[in-house]
Amino acid sequence: xxxxxxxxxxxxxxxxxxxxxxxxxxxxxxxxxxxxxxxxxxxxxxxxxxxxxxxxxxxxxxxxxxxxxxxxxxxxxxxxxxxxxxxxxxxxxxxxxxxxxxxxxxxxxxxxxxxxxxxxxxxxxxxxxxxxxxxxxxxxxxxxxxxxxxxxxxxxxxxxxxxxxxxxxxxxxxxxxxxxxxxxxxxxxxxxxxxxxxxxxxxxxxxxxxxxxxxxxxxxxxxxxxxxxxxxxxxxxxxxxxxxxxxxxxxxxxxxxxxxxxxxxxxxxxxxxxxxxxxxxxxxxxxxxxxxxxxxxxxxxxxxxxxxxxxxxxxxxxxxxxxxxxxx
Amino acid sequence: xxxxxxxxxxxxxxxxxxxxxxxxxxxxxxxxxxxxxxxxxxxxxxxxxxxxxxxxxxxxxxxxxxxxxxxxxxxxxxxxxxxxxxxxxxxxxxxxxxxxxxxxxxxxxxxxxxxxxxxxxxxxxxxxxxxxxxxxxxxxxxxxxxxxxxxxxxxxxxxxxxxxxxxxxxxxxxxxxxxxxxxxxxxxxxxxxxxxxxxxxxxxxxxxxxxxxxxxxxxxxxxxxxxxxxxxxxxxxxxxxxxxxxxxxxxxxxxxxxxxxxx
Numbered sequence: 055x056x057x058x059x060x061x062x063x064x065x066x067x068x069x070x071x072x073x074x075x076x077x078x079x080x081x082x083x084x085x086x087x088x089x090x091x092x093x094x095x096x097x098x099x100x101x102x103x104x105x106x107x108x109x110x111x112x113x114x115x116x117x118x119x120x121x122x123x124x125x126x127x128x129x130x131x132x133x134x135x136x137x138x139x140x141x142x143x144x145x146x147x148x149x150x151x152x153x154x155x156x157x158x159x160x161x162x163x164x165x166x167x168x169x170x171x172x173x174x175x176x177x178x179x180x181x182x183x184x185x186x187x188x189x190x191x192x193x194x195x196x197x198x199x200x201x202x203x204x205x206x207x208x209x210x211x212x213x214x215x216x217x218x219x220x221x222x223x224x225x226x227x228x229x230x231x232x233x234x235x236x237x238x239x240x241x242x243x244x245x246x247x248x249x250x251x252x253x254x255x256x257x258x259x260x261x262x263x264x265x266x267x268x269x270x271x272x273x274x275x276x277x278x279x280x281x282x283x284x285x286x287x288x289x290x291x292x293x294x295x296x297x298x299x300x301x302x303x304x305x306x307x308x309x310x311x312x313x314x315x316x317x318x319x320x321x322x323x324x325x326x327x328x329x330x331x332x333x334x335x336x337x338x339x340x341x342x343x344x345x346x347x348x349x350x351x352x353x354x355x356x357x358x359x360x361x362x363x364x365x366x367x368x369x370x371x372x373x374x375x376x377x378x379x380x381x382x
Numbered sequence: 383x384x385x386x387x388x389x390x391x392x393x394x395x396x397x398x399x400x401x402x403x404x405x406x407x408x409x410x411x412x413x414x415x416x417x418x419x420x421x422x423x424x425x426x427x428x429x430x431x432x433x434x435x436x437x438x439x440x441x442x443x444x445x446x447x448x449x450x451x452x453x454x455x456x457x458x459x460x461x462x463x464x465x466x467x468x469x470x471x472x473x474x475x476x477x478x479x480x481x482x483x484x485x486x487x488x489x490x491x492x493x494x495x496x497x498x499x500x501x502x503x504x505x506x507x508x509x510x511x512x513x514x515x516x517x518x519x520x521x522x523x524x525x526x527x528x529x530x531x532x533x534x535x536x537x538x539x540x541x542x543x544x545x546x547x548x549x550x551x552x553x554x555x556x557x558x559x560x561x562x563x564x565x566x567x568x569x570x571x572x573x574x575x576x577x578x579x580x581x582x583x584x585x586x587x588x589x590x591x592x593x594x595x596x597x598x599x600x601x602x603x604x605x606x607x608x609x610x611x612x613x614x615x616x617x618x619x620x621x622x623x624x625x626x627x628x629x630x631x632x633x634x635x636x637x638x639x640x641x642x643x644x645x
Binding site for chain 1: 458467609610
């Protein structure tokens with residue numbers, strides 16, 4: 055544990071960026087996004103709408119290259135790139151834990167874990183939850199519940215830094231000039247700030263796990279299906295959503311690409327010949343909810359929802375994604 | 383090495399099963415053993431076009447790996463445009479296959495249309511391990527006589543003591559056999575109660591399962607091979623979800639009681 059004074063954060067990140075790519079929330083056209091950082095002002099107030107999952111499961115990535123020679127093929131894989139993600143929030147960290155279990159189930163997904171293993175995570179606990187946040191109602195947050203290389207909590211005049219892995223300890227050891235010793239008062243301050251954040255989230259009773267499960271049970275999926283615009287926005291901002299498709303690009307040499315997909319689109323489950331087992335929007339919506347609140351928990355032991363509230367923020371049909379009530 | 387990198391297989395033979403279906407024999411270019419079970423599938427690559435799931439049509443008791451390919455989309459078209467000597471990519475085998483250990487000795491095999499391709503693996507497996515099984519019957523229906531697969535093998539199945547019934551939806555002058563539904567064939571069989579393996583269109587699966595349950599088969603002894611469009615084959619991409627199950631890992635073979643609600 056250590057104290058990182060406010061003014062030392064940028065110099066520390068600058069030094070680290072000499073060794074590896076540093077990704078941090080910055081403003082791009084006025085919107086906070088996780089992007090490659092090279093000294094831009096950090097945008098740490100709100101969690102960006104697009105989760106940092108993009109760096110582990112990109113919208114498009116090359117799984118391998120195929121190279122043809124006299125009718126035979128050879129393959130080349132890309133190597134993982136050393137990277138540090140600064141400012142990942144407890145909800146998105148939790149989502150990574152879910153993805154780790156899904157992509158780590160036998161057979162393990164090498165492409166995902168290459169990126170996972172070559173990335174150092176520096177998390178930032180949430181002092182002020184966003185208006186749609188409810189991680190605490192799902193039993194974790196607003197501080198990290200998962201092992202993370204470093205976790206930071208903003209306190210008066212700086213950050214309380216807690217280590218969670220050898221990679222995290224190494225950062226403290228290699229750059230002692232930036233860190234000060236912590237005192238008991240720093241820890242108390244952290245507890246107080248995060249306690250207040252919890253209280254802020256507790257105010258919205260409707261978003262509790264039993265409440266959502268009850269809403270899923272009672273939902274009129276046909277009516278909700280008529281409301282849903284089938285745009286897939288909620289799945290593109292969800293840090294747990296991980297549907298993908300695999301496509302080839304190039305003849306005779308080329309790349310086998312993994313591209314993100316979404317189970318809410320009508321063509322997702324369509325088979326050759328045209329049969330589609332989930333043809334109605336209501337069916338697809340129901341499947342999305344059941345996957346997050348029943349199937350993923352059965353498979354991984356963790357909920358498939360992390361309470362980040364992004365789906366509610368982007369829903370073009372302006373549905374209340376947790377009460378699932380159809381307003382007439 | 384990434385699970386997504388396929389092994390290379392050369393096409394060594396192509397047989398025409400019907401106007402839009404070929405039986406393709408493959409030889410893996412690495413000499414690593416390719417162990418599989420009846421009912422499993424592979425992901426087949428045509429480099430440049432992509433990958434699609436194809437059930438294994440041959441029996442592991444026989445030497446050659448065979449896939450039955452029906453012209454149905456971009457990739458199957460690509461496979462069917464290949465010639466002997468061309469190279470495809472193969473990943474797998476994936477899926478659970480038929481639970482031969484827990485199935486009863488008496489086995490009813492019922493297939494409809496191209497769904498019969500995966501069942502042929504089981505039929506030939508039983509032919510080659512005949513003494514391990516009891517009464518076995520095969521009921522197979524296709525649209526027309528021209529759509530029937532594996533016609534040259536029916537006799538060898540009968541010679542192995544398997545009751546074989548074939549039917550078509552639409553008969554013509556050249557067809558002297560049964561015309562009608564697969565369920566009508568099952569009525570003619572004298573087989574005692576046992577396990578069943580079904581693959582075909584959902585309507586046919588439900589009709590056959592109902593018929594078998596009327597005859598005393600338990601719904602947990604009726605195994606259904608489900609069709610879904612797998613993309614990864616390894617339980618990650620979510621394309622083949624059937625409720626809580628991934629057809630690519632928990633299936634494609636399910637007992638009827640697990641999947642009847644989605645059929």
